[in-house]
Amino acid sequence: MTVLFQARGLRKAFGNGEHRRYAVDGVDITVAEGEALALAGESGSGKSTIGLIMARLLDHDEGEILFDGQEIGKCSARRAAQQPWRAQIQMVFQDAGGAFDPRLSISDSVALPLRRLSHSRGNALTHAVEDALDRAGLAGHLFRRKPHELSGGQLARAGIARAIALRPRLLILDEPTAALDVSVQAGILHLLNELRRDLNMAMVFVSHDLNVLRVLCSRVMVMEHGNIVEEGPVGRVFASPAHPFTTRLLAALPKWPRSEGLPHQLPGSALIIHSQ
Amino acid sequence: MPVLAPLLTVRRLSLAFALPQGGRASVLDGLSLDIAPQEALALVGESGSGKSVFALALLRLLDRHAEITDGEIRIEGEDLLHASDKRMQDLRGKTLAIIFQNPASSLNPIRRIGRQIADVLLAHGERSADAARRRAVQMLARVGIQDAARRANAYPFELSGGMKQRVMIALALAASPRLLIADEATTGLDVTTQAMVMDLIHEQARANNMATLLITHDLALAAERCDRIAVIHAGQLVESAPAARLLTAARHPYTRALLTATPHAGSTLANLRAIPGQAPDTAAADLPACRYYARCDRRTELCKSLPPMQTASSNGAHVVACHHPL
Ligand SMILES: Nc1ncnc2c1ncn2[C@@H]1O[C@H](COP(=O)(O)OP(=O)(O)OP(=O)(O)O)[C@@H](O)[C@H]1O
Ligand code: SF4
Ligand SMILES: [Mg+2]
Numbered sequence: 001m002t003v004l005f006q007a008r009g010l011r012k013a014f015g016n017g018e019h020r021r022y023a024v025d026g027v028d029i030t031v032a033e034g035e036a037l038a039l040a041g042e043s044g045s046g047k048s049t050i051g052l053i054m055a056r057l058l059d060h061d062e063g064e065i066l067f068d069g070q071e072i073g074k075c076s077a078r079r080a081a082q083q084p085w086r087a088q089i090q091m092v093f094q095d096a097g098g099a100f101d102p103r104l105s106i107s108d109s110v111a112l113p114l115r116r117l118s119h120s121r122g123n124a125l126t127h128a129v130e131d132a133l134d135r136a137g138l139a140g141h142l143f144r145r146k147p148h149e150l151s152g153g154q155l156a157r158a159g160i161a162r163a164i165a166l167r168p169r170l171l172i173l174d175e176p177t178a179a180l181d182v183s184v185q186a187g188i189l190h191l192l193n194e195l196r197r198d199l200n201m202a203m204v205f206v207s208h209d210l211n212v213l214r215v216l217c218s219r220v221m222v223m224e225h226g227n228i229v230e231e232g233p234v235g236r237v238f239a240s241p242a243h244p245f246t247t248r249l250l251a252a253l254p255k256w257p258r259s260e261g262l263p264h265q266l267p268g269s270a271l272i273i274h275s276q
Numbered sequence: 277m278p279v280l281a282p283l284l285t286v287r288r289l290s291l292a293f294a295l296p297q298g299g300r301a302s303v304l305d306g307l308s309l310d311i312a313p314q315e316a317l318a319l320v321g322e323s324g325s326g327k328s329v330f331a332l333a334l335l336r337l338l339d340r341h342a343e344i345t346d347g348e349i350r351i352e353g354e355d356l357l358h359a360s361d362k363r364m365q366d367l368r369g370k371t372l373a374i375i376f377q378n379p380a381s382s383l384n385p386i387r388r389i390g391r392q393i394a395d396v397l398l399a400h401g402e403r404s405a406d407a408a409r410r411r412a413v414q415m416l417a418r419v420g421i422q423d424a425a426r427r428a429n430a431y432p433f434e435l436s437g438g439m440k441q442r443v444m445i446a447l448a449l450a451a452s453p454r455l456l457i458a459d460e461a462t463t464g465l466d467v468t469t470q471a472m473v474m475d476l477i478h479e480q481a482r483a484n485n486m487a488t489l490l491i492t493h494d495l496a497l498a499a500e501r502c503d504r505i506a507v508i509h510a511g512q513l514v515e516s517a518p519a520a521r522l523l524t525a526a527r528h529p530y531t532r533a534l535l536t537a538t539p540h541a542g543s544t545l546a547n548l549r550a551i552p553g554q555a556p557d558t559a560a561a562d563l564p565a566c567r568y569y570a571r572c573d574r575r576t577e578l579c580k581s582l583p584p585m586q587t588a589s590s591n592g593a594h595v596v597a598c599h600h601p602l
Contacts, residue, residue, distance in 0.1 A: 042466035151554065152323070181322040181493060186537040187550030208466055211496075211539040215548060238541075252467040254496035256540035257520040 004202050005031040005054065005089075005170055007073075010063035012049055023049045024060070025226035031170065034200040036193075038213035038234065040249070041223035048174050050223070051206045055091040055172045056080040067170070087117040090168040094175040096159030100147040107133065107143040110162045117166060132165035133158070137191055153184030157191070164195055171195075174206040189216055210253060214238055222246045282310040283454055283487050284334070289347035291326075291333055291511075301559040303329050304511045305567070306347070308586060311455065311487050316478075318490045318498030318519070320534070321508035322555060327491045330508070331457050334489075335372055336364050352454065370400050373453035375444045375477075377460035382444060383432040389443050390416065390428025396450040415446040419476055438469040442476065449480055456481060459491040474501050495538050499523050504593075507531050510555040510567035513586070517594040527594070527601040530568045566599070574600045 012024040023046040031037055041047040052058035056065070056077055065073030067085055080086060093099055100109050110129045114120055120128055133143055136157040147155060156176060163171055173192070177185040193216060196203050207213055213220060213234065220237050222230040222245065230243040241247045291304040303326050311317050319327050332338045334349060336356065349356040351371055359367065376382050384392055393412035394405065402408045409428075416424035419442040432440055441461065448456055458477060462470040478501065481488050492498055498505045499519045506516035507530065515528040526532050533551045553571040556563055565583040569575050576599065584597045 042468065182495075182537040182539075183322055183534065183551035185550075186539075186548045189539075189545060189548065190550070193545055209539075210467070211541070211543070214541075215539050215543050215545045248468060252471040253541070254494070254500040256496050256542065257499060257523050 001032045001035075003030055004033045004035075004068060005029070006066040007054065008064050010050065010053060010060050010065075012046075012053060012058070012060045022226050024053065027063075027223075027226070027228055029054070029221065029228075031202050031204060033169070033202055034196060035202050035219065036196055036217040037202070037204045038217035038220040039204060039206045039223060040208065040210060040213055040220055042208055042249070045223040046226040047206045047208075047223045051091065051172045051174045051204065054170075054204060055089055056086075057091060087113075087166040088168050089170045089172070090163040090166055091172045091174065092159050092163045092176050094178045096155040096176075097147055097150075097152070099159060100155070102147055105144045105146060106138070106150070106158045106161075109147075110158070110165050113162065114165050128165055132161040135164065135191075135195065136161035137187065151184075153180055153188070156180055156184070156188055160188070160191065160195075164199070164201070167199065168201060170202045170204070172204045172206070175208075176205075177212065178207070178209065185212070192216065210238070210249060222249070281313075283313045283315075283352060284309075284311040284489075285348075285350045286310070286334075287348050289330075289333065289349065290345045291329065291338075292343050292345055294341045294343065295559060299559050300343075301557075302345075302511065302563070303342075303558055304333070305558075306583065307508070307511070307513045308347075309506055309513060309516070311489060313454070314481070314485055314487055315504065316481065316488045316490065316502040318492060318502035318505045319508060320492060320495055320498050320505055322493065322534075324555065325508045326511040327508060328459055331374060331459050331489070331491055334457065335368055335374060337368075366400075369396055369451040369453065371453055372455050372457065373448040373451070374457040374459060375441075375448050375461045377463050383440065383447075385432055388429050388431060389435070393428075393443075393447055393450050396447060400451040412446075412450075415450060416443070419443070419446045419449075419480070420472075421446075438465060438472065441465065441469075441473050445473070445476060445480065449484065449486075452484055453486060455487045455489060457489045457491065460493075461490075462497070463492070463494075470497075495523065495534065496540055507534065511558055512567050513597065514568065515594075515596045515598075521594060527596045528598050529572050529574050529600075529602065532602060533571075566597075574598075574602075576600065 007029045010024050010027040011022060013020050013022045015021055027050060039047045039050060053060045056072060059077045064071060072085055075083065107129050110132055111125055114125060114128055138154060138157045138161060142150060142154060177188050192203065195201055205213055205217055217234050220234045221228050224245045230237060230241065230246045237246060238250065241250055286307060286309045289304055289307040292300040292302045294300055321327055344357060390409060390412045393415055394408035397408040397411055413424045413428050416428055421427050421442055462473050477488060490498060490502055502519050504516060505519050505522045507514050509530045515526065515531045523535065526535060536549045537551055539548055551571060556567055556570060564580040566579040569579050578599050584599050586595050586597045588595045
């Protein structure tokens with residue numbers, strides 16, 4: 001395992017005076033190359049704040065951040081935009097539509113960060129944009145459309161296209177499918193998994209949806225009140241959680257009836273299986 | 277199962293919106309559905325399938341662009357579509373009540389929450405303002421608001437999301453309705469808060485002999501919380517069955533597709549599949565008779581021209597509308 005990203009002793013407080021509270025309170029995170037890591041927790045647990053700090057879009061108060069062995073936590077988030085590693089760490093948000101300029105076509109929006117961060121121009125730029133949109137599974141006739149002319153699922157794909165166009169080595173996704181129907185979500189989950197596999201992109205999924213994290217990730221970190229309370233392989237943690245908070249999260253998930261042993265496909269049959 | 281006279285009967289309900297650019301969108305198409313007294317029914321479907329429009333039609337809360345083109349709605353035998361506006365006002369709250377996804381939009385931001393509940397009680401027959409206020413505090417306590425007497429004086433913005441959802445429930449329950457509609461009432465809430473709110477709805481329904489219509493796009497939630505699940509696609513009701521049966525022995529191709537797209541405890545990425553295509557534009561002139569036609573892998577020419585009938589299994593519990601069911 002090659003370590004790609006490492007953060008130690010991260011702390012971040014919001015508010016001031018007596019209202020000052022730590023949203024992230026002493027967190028260590030390691031991400032290996034090409035790994036899919038889940039960051040699970042409820043709203044207010046600090047998971048989105050960690051995502052923003054990892055992407056260097058938000059300044060932390062304490063702790064060190066290493067990317068590819070290099071300290072990247074010292075410069076401010078504002079100055080991070082000019083750093084050479086900027087293109088290598090990208091973030092995708094839940095509200096893909098809000099992240100697009102309503103006046104620009106989708107392909108122009110995808111081109112923007114490429115122009116700024118990778119300095120590509122002309123044919124190379126066009127090619128990179130189209131390749132990213134293609135990989136994200138957006139149909140060609142949609143490239144020139146404005147954001148409001150796309151469906152929620154198409155916009156989510158466009159948001160992913162813009163992030164992967166830069167070929168980042170670390171992609172941080174905050175609830176990337178929370179606003180989507182399951183019919184569309186499944187496609188996006190497959191897409192992300194393929195991108196990770198084909199481009200060896202490490203991904204951090206921030207979500208409160210344990211069922212989505214379960215199918216996508218190999219390792220999970222569970223957050224409560226700014227702390228990591230449990231960490232381990234997804235299979236192990238979900239099957240036998242060690243921390244009471246993880247147990248509570250899993251217990252609150254709606255149960256799915258097991259289909260084993262139940263008769264299938266009985267056209268016109270009067271047989272009824274009672275739910276209780 | 278004892279056969280009770282249904283509380284709510286919906287027959288062949290069709291509804292269209294006049295579009296500003298001309299033309300009409302046929303948003304509900306021949307929808308038939310019953311809810312028995314005290315039954316918990318889930319209505320499940322993708323975004324835009326017509327779930328909220330259906331709920332609003334039951335309450336007759338749709339705007340003037342909506343036209344009911346066919347069908348009937350009866351609650352306790354009473355014809356809702358021909359009831360006077362005055363009568364509808366009585367029925368709302370007292371017979372049918374609704375909780376929306378976004379509590380902020382349905383709570384009055386500048387009125388104390390205790391007052392808002394007292395208002396409902398006063399509108400539905402309570403005479404004394406004092407008694408209404410006292411009962412409002414009791415209702416808040418009943419939905420699990422701690423220190424209810426003090427909290428009754430709070431404004432909505434002073435409450436957390438989960439707490440506002442509780443106030444919404446108290447408000448909806450104030451006049452003891454026969455049918456409580458919860459439209460995505462827990463969507464966006466944390467799983468633990470969601471479980472709490474659902475427990476509360478369930479408890480209250482049982483204590484008040486109330487039926488519930490749970491509108492959601494979450495099949496697992498529907499299965500865990502409801503007796504029966506009805507599935508809607510592009511305004512057409514495609515299947516309904518007892519909850520566990522719908523999840524384990526679905527017969528409509530769309531229900532099956534929805535199930536294979538939903539991640540749950542037993543899923544792996546490999547057995548998770550997206551549903552190809554999209555629901556059709558309901559304003560299109562050439563809508564196929566079965567609106568799942570373009571996305572369906574079992575379609576034949578018949579499906580395009582002849583609307584599939586709702587067919588029930590011999591005891592009526594499992595209903596499917598498809599020419600070639602699984
Ligand atoms: N006032 C209106 N005028 C015109 N069309 C409308 C109006 N309200 C809803 N619609 C249309 O009716 C269809 C059904 O909408 P509805 O809100 O019932 O969907 P839904 O199933 O509740 O979706 P969601 O899961 O996103 O809440 C949609 O195509 C919507 O655009
Ligand atoms: S009626 Fe035909 S098109 Fe519609 S779901 Fe059944 S098989 Fe598919
Ligand atoms: Mg709705």
